[in-house]
Structures are given as C-alpha cells and as structure tokens.
Amino acid sequence: DAGITQSPRHKVTETGTPVTLRCHQTENHRYMYWYRQDPGHGLRLIHYSYGVKDTDKGEVSDGYSVSRSKTEDFLLTLESATSSQTSVYFCATSSSGTGHSPLHFGNGTRLTVT
Amino acid sequence: QQQVKQSPQSLIVQKGGISIINCAYENTAFDYFPWYQQFPGKGPALLIAIRPDVSEKKEGRFTISFNKSAKQFSLHIMDSQPGDSATYFCAASMGQGGSEKLVFGKGTKLTVNP
Numbered sequence: 001d002a003g004i005t006q007s008p009r010h011k012v013t014e015t016g017t018p019v020t021l022r023c024h025q026t027e028n029h030r031y032m033y034w035y036r037q038d039p040g041h042g043l044r045l046i047h048y049s050y051g052v053k054d055t056d057k058g059e060v061s062d063g064y065s066v067s068r069s070k071t072e073d074f075l076l077t078l079e080s081a082t083s084s085q086t087s088v089y090f091c092a093t094s095s096s097g098t099g100h101s102p103l104h105f106g107n108g109t110r111l112t113v114t
Numbered sequence: 115q116q117q118v119k120q121s122p123q124s125l126i127v128q129k130g131g132i133s134i135i136n137c138a139y140e141n142t143a144f145d146y147f148p149w150y151q152q153f154p155g156k157g158p159a160l161l162i163a164i165r166p167d168v169s170e171k172k173e174g175r176f177t178i179s180f181n182k183s184a185k186q187f188s189l190h191i192m193d194s195q196p197g198d199s200a201t202y203f204c205a206a207s208m209g210q211g212g213s214e215k216l217v218f219g220k221g222t223k224l225t226v227n228p
Contacts, residue, residue: 042221092157097213104159106157108156
C-alpha cells in the first residue's frame with residue numbers, strides 16, 4: 001500500500017465533544033481524501049486536499065473540517081461530535097488527481113459517538 | 115445521474131463456484147470503472163479496472179465484463195475461494211474529472227463457504 005497510517009484506530013467519544021482524526025502518509029502523494037463508510041451507504045467523500053493548505057468539500061462535509069499543513073498529514077476534525085457521525089473513517093491518497101488515478105486507503109478509524 | 119447502483123448487497127457462494135457482482139451507471143461521461151476489494155478491518159484496495167474501449171478484462175480469476183450500450187459492468191470471480199470473502203465496491207469516474215469525483219457503489223459482501 002501507499003504507507004498510510006490512521007490514528008487512532010478506535011475511538012469512543014461523547015456527543016458534543018470535538019474529535020480529531022489523523023492521517024499520515026509516507027509516499028509523498030499530493031492528493032488526500034477523507035471518506036466515511038456506513039452500512040447501506042458505501043463510501044462517501046467528506047473532504048479532500050489537492051496540496052498543502054488546499055482543501056475542498058466533498059459530498060458529506062457538514063459538521064467536519066480538515067487541515068493540511070504538511071504534505072504527509074491530513075487531519076479531520078469533528079467540531080462537535082453527534083451520534084450520526086458514528087462511522088468508520090478512511091483516509092486515502094493518490095499520486096495524481098485525475099479520475100483514472102487509483103486511491104490508496106488506510107485501514108480506517110472506527111469512531112463511536114455516545 | 116452520478117450514482118452507481120450495485121447488486122446484490124450480499125452474496126454467498128460455495129468454494130469453487132462463480133461469484134458475480136453487477137453494477138449499473140447512468141452518466142455516459144464515465145470512462146473508468148475500477149473495482150475495490152475490502153477485507154474486514156482493512157481499507158479498500160484497487161482490485162481491477164476497465165475502460166469502456168474494451169468489453170472484458172481478466173486478471174487471474176477476476177474478470178470485469180463491460181456492456182457500454184446497457185451501461186452495465188460486472189465482476190466475475192471464477193473458482194471462488196474462502197480467501198476471496200470480502201466486500202467489493204464498484205466505482206466510476208471521468209478521466210477529465212478529478213479523483214474526488216470517483217463515485218462508489220454501495221458494496222457487496224461476498225462470503226465463500228469452504
């Protein structure tokens with residue numbers, strides 16, 4: 001894989017608290033993505049980044065923010081966690097941003113909001 | 115028009131049998147159709163992909179069949195093995211669009227019984 005590490009792997013948090021998930025890559029890929037995976041919904045894009053400090057919204061961005069201060073790190077923040085944000089979160093990278101570029105995924109963070 | 119519809123949601127096959135997963139799309143601008151394989155506790159990984167200028171692509175026991183006129187494509191797994199048990203996602207994208215526009219089906223959970 002593309003050397004993608006997500007942390008933490010598991011987290012339980014309470015409603016209303018802020019949560020930050022981290023994605024770290026060692027492949028120097030320019031493009032990075034955050035997806036959430038839910039039963040019956042498949043993979044849905046939350047936010048993506050096309051370079052340091054360059055980010056944009058995906059399909060399900062409400063309640064989430066991201067930051068990318070270095071090529072290798074992409075952070076996803078739930079500003080005030082809600083139970084609907086209980087999900088498995090995947091970070092992905094790609095070397096180019098074209099529609100034909102394969103995505104390389106990390107192994108996910110399972111987040112439970114109680 | 116941006117959806118990719120995948121069926122079935124789940125599939126149980128006996129060892130040695132053929133597994134078939136189907137996907138359909140509406141947007142005729144899609145020109146790249148990858149399949150991702152996801153094992154439990156892991157992130158999805160690119161398995162095989164096809165472009166619409168060919169009707170079939172084979173890699174080992176995995177074959178994508180593509181029907182451009184019907185706007186359908188399918189994954190066939192020949193001689194299915196217990197190690198193939200995973201969730202499979204079809205997807206579609208446009209080369210001219212960014213990889214953030216990759217559209218995923220909702221996934222098929224394949225179980226291959228020994």
